Amino acid sequence: MNAEKVVEYIVFWLKDYAEKSSVNGFVIGISGGIDSAVTSALCAKTGFPVLCLEMPIHQAENQVTRAYDHISWLQKNFKKVTLKQVNLTPVFDSLVATFPAVENEEQRFMALANTRARLRMTTLYYFAGIKGYLVAGTGNKVEDFGVGFFTKYGDGGVDISPIADLMKSEVYEIAKYLGINEAIIKAAPTDGLWGDDKTDEDQIGAGYDELEWAMKQVELGKKITNFEGREKEVFDIYIKRNHANKHKMIPIPICEIPLALKKE
Numbered sequence: 001m002n003a004e005k006v007v008e009y010i011v012f013w014l015k016d017y018a019e020k021s022s023v024n025g026f027v028i029g030i031s032g033g034i035d036s037a038v039t040s041a042l043c044a045k046t047g048f049p050v051l052c053l054e055m056p057i058h059q060a061e062n063q064v065t066r067a068y069d070h071i072s073w074l075q076k077n078f079k080k081v082t083l084k085q086v087n088l089t090p091v092f093d094s095l096v097a098t099f100p101a102v103e104n105e106e107q108r109f110m111a112l113a114n115t116r117a118r119l120r121m122t123t124l125y126y127f128a129g130i131k132g133y134l135v136a137g138t139g140n141k142v143e144d145f146g147v148g149f150f151t152k153y154g155d156g157g158v159d160i161s162p163i164a165d166l167m168k169s170e171v172y173e174i175a176k177y178l179g180i181n182e183a184i185i186k187a188a189p190t191d192g193l194w195g196d197d198k199t200d201e202d203q204i205g206a207g208y209d210e211l212e213w214a215m216k217q218v219e220l221g222k223k224i225t226n227f228e229g230r231e232k233e234v235f236d237i238y239i240k241r242n243h244a245n246k247h248k249m250i251p252i253p254i255c256e257i258p259l260a261l262k263k264e
Contacts (some may be wrong), residue, residue, distance in 0.1 A: 006174060024131060040070070051084060082129070120154065141166055
């Protein structure tokens with residue numbers, strides 16, 4: 001991949017979209033991870049104002065540190081980057097206290113993790129609304145269209161997706177070209193929804209290199225019967241995740257009423 005030309009292409013696309021939409025800039029949540037770091041840098045390169053939101057909810061300290069270090073780097077290199085921290089921990093705790101107890105703790109834990117992402121989405125759109133900004137999404141191709149590893153109406157609720165056609169490995173290539181902080185590049189990917197260092201691989205059961213491999217095998221028309229051992233296991237993980245999360249990747253189903261019934 002020609003990282004320089006890909007960066008130029010994305011930056012031009014972002015700038016053109018913003019100009020045609022008559023918006024004032026971009027707002028993006030900074031997690032301390034590779035995807036938000038790359039996306040925010042690409043947005044900053046357009047010359048439009050970029051508001052970086054840091055929205056901790058019982059966040060692991062190393063994630064917060066990486067987020068602030070990245071924003072500091074952005075501000076040193078780009079003139080129109082601003083920072084706003086919105087501590088959502090009290091809001092989240094209040095919401096948890098309001099919700100009724102449930103018997104299935106595992107389901108409750110997952111629901112609350114997704115609630116964190118939706119609180120952040122609401123916060124992003126609050127600032128987007130008052131400033132006339134676009135909410136920039138940070139999802140990459142294997143997450144958004146492979147295994148659906150995002151929260152519906154959470155981090156999946158955005159206006160534009162600058163890196164959604166890039167595999168995770170390609171995001172890393174872009175990060176190195178842009179000069180993103182080495183600590184971010186080396187950090188294990190995590191969605192930051194658990195208040196600890198649980199990684200994406202811990203949750204999915206496979207790393208992104210493996211998932212990219214599986215995605216390519218599907219595109220080649222391969223079936224699970226073509227593989228053995230770890231490859232078969234990874235392929236199975238990918239297929240199951242893809243099928244289970246298909247509802248996130250397609251438009252909301254609409255019950256289309258036959259015209260003849262409407263005319264009766």
